[in-house]
Amino acid sequence: MLAHPTLDRLTAMGLVGMARAFDELAANTEADSLTHPEWLALLLDREWGFRHDRKLSARLRFAKLRHQASPEDIDYRSARGLDRALLVKLVAGDWIGAHDNLVITGPTGVGKSWLACALGHKACRDDRSVLYQRVPKLFASLALARGDGRHERFLRKLGSVQLLILDDWGLEPLDALARHDLLEILEERYGRRSTIVTSQLPVTSWHQVIADPTYADAILDRLVHNAHRLDLDGDSMRRSKGNRPA
Incomplete structure (x- = not known):
């Protein structure tokens, strides 16, 4: 960067985007034709963009999404019963603001996890906190946390994010x-936060997985009754697409 008192002050104040833009404009003779308001607008635009990108990167690191997926790459051509109209509404994100849930079911390989991560990526871009968890690993981690004193803190983390993905x-x-941990998580989130659940099993089989009628009724009441549904079918997309967009 060029040596300049204004540049030094911008850097010292943490205005990194503005400092970079100032350095580039100062070295560009064509910038001499810009008015003062145009200079200021360019500096502010670069600073806003720098902060937005930095915040997005931090949200994505925290989210730990399983797939590098985005809504723009969703394949609507594959025959898997994908409701395009519903998915467009889900991408818009109003359901998260309304604290609704989303259940994505279907056989293995039809893109359930990928779609969940694409919606999670969009939520991060919309400046919402997101956290991805694979359910088998989640309960193992909660069991370990119970033994080393991190359990309550872990539950608070799961309860506080604006979008929790349970894959x-x-x-x-x-x-x-x-069962107890899941009910506690969903009770904390009910009416306050949104949750995405993906499963190979239809919702009608979830009572058997929960394996306790009382807990099953309580869990499903908090998870399913206000949930949007994507029920997918068809052959596995992995055989023909590898890791390409779902």
């Missing part, structure tokens, strides 16, 4: 501790 739900029945 691969229903691969195995829940034990008593997992």
